[in-house]
Amino acid sequence: MLKAYKYRIYPTSEQRLYLAKTFGCSRFIYNKMLADKIEYYKETGEMLKNTPAQYKKGI
Template sequence: MANKAIKYRVYPTAEQNIMFSKTFGCCRKVYNLMLSDKIEGYKATGKFPDVTPARYKDEYPYLRDVDSLALANVQMNLQAAFRNTFDRSRKKKNGFPKFKSAKHSRRSYTTNNQKGTVAITDN
């Protein structure tokens, strides 16, 4: 069976809006932290270190409040950006990954549905 993607337009409640805003901000924060650590690690050792979102949860406790799968997907997106940058077989060359801006970044994130954690209700 092939994977399916379905796009919905949702009208969240005020409480859900707050949760979405927190998740957008945390995803951007984790992406920028991981990119910064990769750059600093390369300057220090000449190799890009492996970084994970769990590494930042002690320093930034508010990261524990948002969906951990969204943060894991941010890590995978950053890994894909690095892979695309340094892949010699690609015809179109991608530039080095850029930091996400609070003002100009797209307010979206990807999560995974595990055991019905994401649901559409008719209310």
């Protein structure tokens, strides 16, 4: 049997700003990684094995 839980949060203004920044950074890194993988595959025909931590070092 599968169970699911739903949670609702009510962040303060400061927390909302922090969440927006965090999700924005995560989205940026994900899109950058995806673009790099696609470009690398087109050039070499192999998959690029990169991690978010590798991008964190470059920022």
